[in-house]
Amino acid sequence: MTPFIAEILGTMVMILLGNGVVANVNLKGTNGNNSGWIVIATAWAFAVFVGVTIAGPISGAHLNPIVTLGLALIGKFSWSLVPTYILGEMIGAMLGAFLVWLSHKDHFAITEDEGAKLACFSTGPAIKNNVSNIISEAIASFVLIFSVFYIAGPSLSIASDTNAAIGLGTVGALPVAIVVWAIGLSLGGTTGYAINPARDLGPRIMHSILPIKGSSNWGYAWIPIVGPIIGAGLAAALYLTLN
Numbered sequence: 001m002t003p004f005i006a007e008i009l010g011t012m013v014m015i016l017l018g019n020g021v022v023a024n025v026n027l028k029g030t031n032g033n034n035s036g037w038i039v040i041a042t043a044w045a046f047a048v049f050v051g052v053t054i055a056g057p058i059s060g061a062h063l064n065p066i067v068t069l070g071l072a073l074i075g076k077f078s079w080s081l082v083p084t085y086i087l088g089e090m091i092g093a094m095l096g097a098f099l100v101w102l103s104h105k106d107h108f109a110i111t112e113d114e115g116a117k118l119a120c121f122s123t124g125p126a127i128k129n130n131v132s133n134i135i136s137e138a139i140a141s142f143v144l145i146f147s148v149f150y151i152a153g154p155s156l157s158i159a160s161d162t163n164a165a166i167g168l169g170t171v172g173a174l175p176v177a178i179v180v181w182a183i184g185l186s187l188g189g190t191t192g193y194a195i196n197p198a199r200d201l202g203p204r205i206m207h208s209i210l211p212i213k214g215s216s217n218w219g220y221a222w223i224p225i226v227g228p229i230i231g232a233g234l235a236a237a238l239y240l241t242l243n
């Protein structure tokens with residue numbers, strides 16, 4: 001077990017459970033069909049809890065490129081480790097999305113709504129407006145990252161001569177799960193609250209690869225990347241100003 005593997009496994013399980021609940025709610029014939037937004041937001045929070053529990057002791061459980069970038073921006077994480085962490089997060093997100101498809105394969109096959117199937121992989125806006133959508137993602141991501149900065153502890157030994165910020169694993173997974181739950185219930189209805197570029201891009205790539213009919217909506221794909229990065233940058237700027 002290394003930090004790279006921990007980021008892969010933690011992100012994989014987070015996406016499996018997080019996108020899994022969307023599949024359970026959206027896909028035809030599941031026992032959870034049409035159970036609603038509160039079910040999705042709650043299960044996503046628990047998905048983060050499980051992912052952080054797995055990866056926290058080893059990598060600090062970033063599970064999200066903007067957590068990695070944000071911690072590096074405020075000097076709590078080494079820039080030399082950023083590429084490895086982001087790569088692990090992307091691989092984990094893609095693997096998790098594949099497992100969602102594998103576990104719900106029969107239900108994907110009988111669901112006619114292409115938008116409902118895409119939602120099991122990636123996010124999309126309730127009302128398409130690029131400026132508003134970016135603002136929504138930036139605000140939600142700001143709340144996540146600014147909260148993480150105050151949850152994060154100073155360091156976690158991940159090698160004999162290397163320290164990395166412990167990130168989301170500092171005081172246990174519960175505080176971060178609660179933050180994600182609050183974001184989902186309060187701010188998530190506008191864009192589906194990606195708040196994580198890997199969470200959206202990795203599964204969207206898998207949607208385009210797997211035998212699923214329908215567009216992967218690549219025209220929107222840049223928004224859940226740019227919006228969260230802007231939010232993380234603003235959170236870092238405010239944190240550095242105040243501390």
